[in-house]
Amino acid sequence: MDKYAIEGTPKTPSISFDLNSGVLEIKGRSIPENSIEFYKPLVDSLDKYSSGAKSATTVNVQLEYFNTSSSKCILDVFKKLESIHKGGSAVTINWHYEEDDEDMLEAGEDYQAIINVPFKMVMVAE
């Protein structure tokens, strides 16, 4: 029963990472003043997961807001996923954005351009 899960707060997203099924979900707002501290446990669990990664890893990111401090940490998370992908687990990142939120779509496309992992842009109706 290996799972990393935390509840969301007004400034931090909920995270659920089931290491047994290889499904990671990040939802809500990510606007903490100190993002490194917040994302460290997730990066650590990805490290742990990478040695025995499942054949497929699914990542669902559904953020309403994120600050630039988080954007670097999210990139770090995606870089871990990239190395897991290279290691043989088929990683898919589903990047969700609300219908009228062009900024969030663009943010997803920025990551897509940097990270060598299949991205799916998923539009969510408001």
Place this chain on the structure above:
Amino acid sequence: MVDVFDIYDKMERNNILLSFKGEITSDLLTSILQIMENKMENMQEEPKIKKKVYNVLVECLQNLYHHLDEISEEDTDRSKSAIFMIGRENGKYSIFTGNYILNENITSLKNRLDDVNALNKEELKEYYKKVLNNGEMSLKGGGGLGMIDIARKTGEKIGYNFLEIDKKVSFFTLNIKITNNN
């Protein structure tokens, strides 16, 4: 005696929705963001502009929060305190921030702002990706991404001013405009 009416009148004439002067703490930012979110909800602002204002406000306020930290070891009297104001006129939002800055830090900050202001939409996107991917993550923030992000999301030039107070410090003000056109 403080002329309260004068302050009130100035704020009224400048369509200020909310203003704060004092020490910037993490809890304060949480409250301010909550208040602004409720206000925009009550004004039935379009989701698109609501998101932009919220995003830009987060960057502006966190800039202030991190910046005050940097200077406070040097000059405890003046550096702890900052001001910010949020105005709305004809559906356009303005965010103003003001804080003391050490004179020796002005040149690098001014250069950074001028660099960002010189770029168009496409160049800002490339610059953002470059800094995101190559830049060093600072412990305090996004390592210089904040201003690029603000310029990108608003599509407006960042207004700024440095008012020299004495040989050691100046008062730095930022003026960010957010319209619905971008």
